[in-house]
Structures are given as C-alpha cells and as structure tokens.
Amino acid sequence: MHTENTYEFGLIGLGVMGRNFILNVAENGISAQGYDLMPEKVEALREEGAGIGRIAATSDLNTFVSTLSTPRKIMLLVPAGKIVDQVIEELLPKLETGDILIDGGNSHFRDTDRREAYLQSKGVFFIGAGVSGGAEGARKGPSIMPGGAAEVYPEIQPVFEAVAARYKGKPCVAYLGPGSAGNYVKMVHNGIEYGMMQLTGECYQLLAQVGGLKNGALSEVFGRWNQGRLESFLVEITSVIFRQKDTLDTGALIDKILDKARQKGTGKWTSQNGMDLGIPVPTIDIAVSMRAMSALKADRETADQLYEKPQGSLVDEAELESVCEPALYFAFVMTYAQGLHQLSEASVEYGYDLNLATISEIWRAGCIIRARVLDDISSAFREEPGLRHLLLSEDFVRRVSQCVPAARIALQHAIRNGIPMPALSASLSYFDAFTTGRLPMNLIQAQRDYFGSHTYERTDREGSFHTEW
Ligand code: 6PG
Secondary structure (H helix, E strand, C coil): CCCCCCECEEEECCCHHHHHHHHHHHHCCCCEEEECCCHHHHHHHHHHHCCCCCEEEECCHHHHHHCECCCCEEEECCCCCHHHHHHHHHHHHHCCCCCEEEECCCCCHHHHHHHHHHHHHCCCEEEEEEEECHHHHHHHCCEEEEEECHHHHHHHHHHHHHHCCEECCEECECCCCCCCHHHHHHHHHHHHHHHHHHHHHHHHHHHHHCCCCCHHHHHHHHHHHCCCCCCEHHHHHHHHHCCCECCCCCCEHHHHCCCCCCCCCHHHHHHHHHHHHCCCCHHHHHHHHHHHHHHCHHHHHHHHHHCCCCCCCCCCHHHHHHHHHHHHHHHHHHHHHHHHHHHHHHHHHCCCCCCHHHHHHHCCCCCCCCECHHHHHHHHHHHCCCCCCHHHCHHHHHHHHHHHHHHHHHHHHHHHHCCCCHHHHHHHHHHHHHCCCCCCHHHHHHHHHHHHCCCECCCCCCCCECCCC
C-alpha cells in the first residue's frame, strides 16, 4: 500500500552505483528511499538528491523498512558474495509475506537460485537482475536483465522501464526467465565484455607496434571505426582513452598505466560454465587467461630479456588500419556468437526459456557491450526464431564472409612480428572449426580406443565399435 508518507522503492547499498541508480529512480517520479550503514554515504545521497523528486536516505534499517509502501520493493546493490546473504539475513525478520527483494549485483547464478529457494520458503519474492552500464549507466540509463519471480515482475516493471536506457524509444529491460536467468545473462554479458576488451587491446598493440601508430593516431583510428559498423561503447571509450593526458606527469595517461588487468570473476564464471555445458567459448576463455597472463608481470619482464623477438617489419599505417577494422568486427561477431550460443544451451539446461532476440535487443543501449551490430544480431534472431547459432544466419554468412580474409591477414602480421593476438586467433580458429564439416577428431577417437578401449562410432554404420589395434 502506498501513502503520502511512504516510499515506493527502496535501495540498499549507497555506493556510487546504488546512489546513481536511486537518483535515476527518483528523477523518474518514483519516490525512493536509500539505506546504507555508513552515514557519509547516506549524507552523500541526501546532498546529491536535493531537488530531485521525492528521495530520502537513512542508516536505520527499521526506519527504512517501515517507511516503504507494501508490498515492499527493495533492491540490493551491494558487492556480490557473502554481503548479499548478510543483508538478506538482517532484512528478513523485518519483511512481510509478499515483499519483493531484487539483487542488482553481479551475483553468481547458483547463489541466486539458492537465495530464491530460501526466500520463497519465507514468503518473500526474489528477482535477480543484472544491471550493466557502470556508474554513468546507473545514473542515466542502464541495461537491466531481470529474472526470477515472474508473478511479481509487473510490480517492478514500471520502475525498471522508467530508469533503463532506451534504444529508439524502447527501454533496454525485459523479464528474461525464471530463477537465475537474469544473473546468468548478465554473467555471459560480462564474458562477452572480456572478449571484446581483449580484442580491442590486441588491435591496439598491433597498430602501435607493427603500424607505428602513436596515441593521437590511435585515438583517431578508433574514433573513425566508431563511425561505422564497429560503433560501440568500448570502441568509443578506447578512442577517448588514447587522448587522455596524464595529470600527474607529462604525456599520455595510457602509457603510465600498469599492464596488469584485474578481474572480479564474472568472465571466469562464463568460461567455467561454458566448459560445464560443453559449449565452446574460446574467445572468452582466452580473454580470461590473458588477464591471468598479464598478472605475471615480473616473469614476463625477465623472459622478455631471454628470447629474441622475430625480425618483423613495419606495415603501412593505412594498410594495417584497413585490415584491423574488419578483423575486429569479425572477432566481435564471433564473441557475441559464442556468448549467445552458451545462452541458448543454458536456456535448455536450466529451463530459462531465454529469447535471444530480446536479449540482444536489451543490449543495444545502456550496457558495456552495446554496439551497432547488436541491432543486426537481434534482427537475425527475430526473423529466424529457430536460429541455433548466429553463424547459421544468412545475413551473418554475408557479413562474416566479407571480413574473414582481413582477420587472416591481421593475424599473419601479428605472428610474423611476435605480437600476441590470442583472442583474434581463437576467434578465427573457432570460425574455421565451426565451418569445417570434418575435424580431425576421428584420430582422437582412434587414440582413445587404442589406449583405453573407449570405443568409437563409425561414419558408415550405426553402433559402437572397438578395435584390437
Ligand atoms: C557492467 C560491467 C560491470 C563491472 C564489470 C567489471 O556491465 O556494467 O560489467 O558489471 O564493471 O563486472 O568486471 P571485472 O572487474 O571482472 O573486469
């Protein structure tokens, strides 16, 4: 029930993401109250929220809960892991049957399933919602990937649709499926994010070391690419990053940033679960491995002195740019194709009943992997509802075929010059394998049968066979 003295929406966790999200809610005319244990965060929200709709903040949990209209709609934006369980435990005794909890963090999907079952036993509904777009997205419009209790989603829908990013007027949010569907889709989103970031980094190194491009030129190249089919958030910010001056020293900031990439785990989970499902996502796998490789900084520096680099040769800037653009587009498509393939298998395995057209539609704005090509991807899945794999879509056969030769040339330049481009290489090998009717796995089967009597199938008759080799 909503009265003049109550708030329609509650948010726990007033870090930058939480604060921005609740400001966005209030700005859209939905009265909202934030809660955080830390008084300075409560104060920050009060200050930032002054003059923005009806918004309040408190560090008293009783006040927070008792001033929310029922059924309560409470979103948690706290770090994934144990903290989510702690907050749930603190809240539960204060909630009533029918209240709705939303976890907006990057929780592992199995945690979401466990929490949903637990909360259901207490009469509380649970929605696991992936939220993408970083701090700015939370404030101005994120892409939201909710799943879980379908029966109460209509209560949340107006809030999410009001705050979400819009693509040609359409909000980038949709109920995706039961249980942990929302968190699962967000996890794969992040796996794709890892792949795209690694690929962009590889192009940077090739352009800089084999093309001799300096930061200014790199910024221009990525800026130009962002005007065409590569238009995407990640390409756009890459162009901006190369222009950023160092404020602590002279020169460009990019040259002072330590080359060790950290991670919170969502990319790794995508890879791990891809293995569990038996779905190949090699571009994502190698992107995770390369973050681990980057952490071996001291050993890399030592080994750098121990081995000779090949006597490569510089390639003309314009020529290199013209092969890197289609190569990067090709590899981005491979990364989306792998992630979406994983989603289609997870949909069956976990009963999510995912709609890949809808998912690619809500990724078109607000989130980190937003890109122009997602509009074409969603159309492919929309037009062919039974489409099992993006590479089987007629439109993408044409798009990909145009770019494969350039991907091969870009890799040749990399190999000749000793530049690591493992994500591009994995993307190309994925493509070559997926488009090869007969792979050498007949030999693997023969070997398995040779040393372990594991048996093999034949191409010309049914059944299982064993040979005394
Ligand atoms: C997003 C991002 C966000 C977060 C990443 C960073 O969609 O807004 O994915 O969720 O910035 O999870 O992940 P790593 O720290 O693992 O790189």
